[in-house]
Amino acid sequence: xxxxxxxxxxxxxxxxxxxxxxxxxxxxxxxxxxxxxxxxxxxxxxxxxxxxxxxxxxxxxxxxxxxxxxxxxxxxxxxxxxxxxxxxxxxxxxxxxxxxxxxxxxxxxxxxxxxxxxxxxxxxxxxxxxxxxxxxxxxxxxxxxxxxxxxxxxxxxxxxxxxxxxxxxxxxxxxxxxxxxxxxxxxxxxxxxxxxxxxxxxxxxxxxxxxxxxxxxxxxxxxxxxxxxxxxxxxxxxxxxxxxxxxxxxxxxxxxxxxxxxxxxxxxxxxxxxxxxxxxxxxxxxxxxxxxxxxxxxxxxxxx
Amino acid sequence: xxxxxxxxxxxxxxxxxxxxxxxxxxxxxxxxxxxxxxxxxxxxxxxxxxxxxxxxxxxxxxxxxxxxxxxxxxxxxxxxxxxxxxxxxxxxxxxxxxxxxxxxxxxxxxxxxxxxxxxxxxxxxxxxxxxxxxxxxxxxxxxxxxxxxxxxxxxxxxxxxxxxxxxxxxxxxxxxxxxxxxxxxxxxxxxxxxxxxxxxxxxxxxxxxxxxxxxxxxxxxxxxxxxxxxxxxxxxxxxxxxxxxxxxxxxxxxxxxxxxxxxxxxxxxxxxxxxx
Numbered sequence: 001x002x003x004x005x006x007x008x009x010x011x012x013x014x015x016x017x018x019x020x021x022x023x024x025x026x027x028x029x030x031x032x033x034x035x036x037x038x039x040x041x042x043x044x045x046x047x048x049x050x051x052x053x054x055x056x057x058x059x060x061x062x063x064x065x066x067x068x069x070x071x072x073x074x075x076x077x078x079x080x081x082x083x084x085x086x087x088x089x090x091x092x093x094x095x096x097x098x099x100x101x102x103x104x105x106x107x108x109x110x111x112x113x114x115x116x117x118x119x120x121x122x123x124x125x126x127x128x129x130x131x132x133x134x135x136x137x138x139x140x141x142x143x144x145x146x147x148x149x150x151x152x153x154x155x156x157x158x159x160x161x162x163x164x165x166x167x168x169x170x171x172x173x174x175x176x177x178x179x180x181x182x183x184x185x186x187x188x189x190x191x192x193x194x195x196x197x198x199x200x201x202x203x204x205x206x207x208x209x210x211x212x213x214x215x216x217x218x219x220x221x222x223x224x225x226x227x228x229x230x231x232x233x234x235x236x237x238x239x240x241x242x243x244x245x246x247x248x249x250x251x252x253x254x255x256x257x258x259x260x261x262x263x264x265x266x267x268x269x270x271x272x273x274x275x276x277x278x279x280x281x282x283x284x285x286x287x288x289x290x291x292x293x294x295x296x297x298x299x300x301x302x303x304x
Numbered sequence: 305x306x307x308x309x310x311x312x313x314x315x316x317x318x319x320x321x322x323x324x325x326x327x328x329x330x331x332x333x334x335x336x337x338x339x340x341x342x343x344x345x346x347x348x349x350x351x352x353x354x355x356x357x358x359x360x361x362x363x364x365x366x367x368x369x370x371x372x373x374x375x376x377x378x379x380x381x382x383x384x385x386x387x388x389x390x391x392x393x394x395x396x397x398x399x400x401x402x403x404x405x406x407x408x409x410x411x412x413x414x415x416x417x418x419x420x421x422x423x424x425x426x427x428x429x430x431x432x433x434x435x436x437x438x439x440x441x442x443x444x445x446x447x448x449x450x451x452x453x454x455x456x457x458x459x460x461x462x463x464x465x466x467x468x469x470x471x472x473x474x475x476x477x478x479x480x481x482x483x484x485x486x487x488x489x490x491x492x493x494x495x496x497x498x499x500x501x502x503x504x505x506x507x508x509x510x511x512x513x514x515x516x517x518x519x520x521x522x523x524x525x526x527x528x529x530x531x532x533x534x535x536x537x538x539x540x541x542x543x544x545x546x547x548x549x550x551x552x553x554x555x556x557x558x559x560x561x562x563x564x565x566x567x568x569x570x571x572x573x574x575x576x577x578x579x580x
Contacts (some may be wrong), residue, residue, distance in 0.1 A: 115379065
């Protein structure tokens with residue numbers, strides 16, 4: 001019968017191709033595993049050494065008057081919470097508005113000059129995401145020196161430094177979220193006789209909201225572990241400080257650094273506290289990263 | 305010949321032709337250097353359905369989007385000529401495009417209900433977006449009336465609080481039509497409103513067009529010849545005469561005549577499916 005001649009020839013790769021396939025598979029698996037080794041090692045070390053002091057005292061006491069064992073990181077946890085919160089309050093609106101301006105205004109402008117300026121702003125934002133955090137710290141240090149006594153340290157100065165790092169992260173992430181809001185929806189709003197700002201506030205922002213929240217959370221996770229700028233402008237203390245505007249304020253990363261750097265007689269107690277603080281910090285960052293992803297994912301699901 | 309002429313005259317004396325609501329006068333539109341559609345002059349009668357047909361790239365969508373001034377929201381877009389609605393120049397210097405779009409509603413190719421809004425809020429979106437406040441009962445009435453007008457009320461009345469995205473494609477498109485007519489425009493533009501719908505939903509939307517023309521003036525862009533023949537009173541055929549040239553209006557007239565006895569060979573070829 002002619003049937004065999006019509007049959008599709010088998011698409012079986014030759015021996016050479018199959019061998020190359022096996023080699024490539026092995027190489028890629030090996031790379032993935034090697035890449036995971038440091039990560040697993042880091043987590044393992046942090047957990048195994050940090051668990052020892054993961055106790056109630058760690059979360060309920062500061063280091064005021066503590067020499068040797070005991071003590072906790074409540075002052076540092078509180079400092080990190082306050083400094084990061086203030087940084088978010090400063091940076092999130094700025095980043096969001098920058099992204100809104102880029103997507104809703106600059107990209108849609110009929111003037112080529114404005115569109116070009118939008119491109120410049122984008123470039124600046126991109127460059128700023130790569131700014132070394134110590135430079136942000138130094139910038140704020142210089143600024144503080146201009147308005148207050150040189151070397152004045154405060155929580156809000158730390159927030160300012162973190163905000164500088166956070167703005168471009170939030171701007172970039174929100175921009176991507178806003179770009180993904182379907183053009184159909186904007187046109188649908190405009191076609192109903194809506195002014196452009198109402199289309200933005202009533203259609204674009206609500207549609208993008210989960211993504212924008214995850215952009216901000218991403219920004220928080222980016223700065224919550226920053227050490228250098230805080231060491232420089234927020235300083236360190238062993239005591240509680242609830243006032244962002246005056247006095248040195250401890251933070252978790254700086255706490256780790258100072259525990260490790262300034263060990264007392266009982267070095268093991270200091271090491272142990274540093275590891276526990278490191279573990280808590282890793283959990284924080286992980287929490288924010290996972291939260292950012294979950295919020296972003298819930299958005300896609302509701303859109304279906 | 306003289307008999308036909310006197311017949312026409314007689315008809316005109318008995319029933320004067322309705323004055324054109326929408327008048328396109330030497331309209332050209334494009335983006336930057338590119339002119340998509342050139343020099344279209346067309347009168348569109350009130351309470352009729354006008355179909356814009358023609359091959360892809362002839363500029364019929366651009367022309368449609370020029371009528372509600374949506375075209376100009378794209379950077380680099382430009383429109384020249386005059387478009388008047390009931391004598392008002394829609395491109396007048398002091399005219400706010402936002403107000404034009406409230407008088408000239410639009411339904412898009414892809415149904416685009418607002419995903420964050422409920423069915424009810426979608427219907428009322430136009431009033432909210434225009435900054436008008438409705439009382440609860442006014443909102444209820446407008447929702448029910450608009451959804452009844454698009455024959456969607458019975459299907460959704462028990463789930464007005466659900467997301468508009470939960471509806472089927474055809475229902476979503478009818479929801480978008482309800483949303484467009486809730487602000488009571490004078491003209492309703494439809495840009496290939498059925499091209500993403502199944503035959504049953506298409507029939508529903510076509511019936512809706514016939515029902516809506518008693519209250520609105522409809523302009524429909526369509527690729528579907530049969531649809532143009534079924535729903536429209538007037539057909540305008542646009543085409544590109546030479547590659548690289550902008551689209552032009554080849555001819556316009558009563559749909560029956562365009563389909564049965566077109567004046568131009570290009571129209572006949574397109575309708576017969578010889579091209580495009």
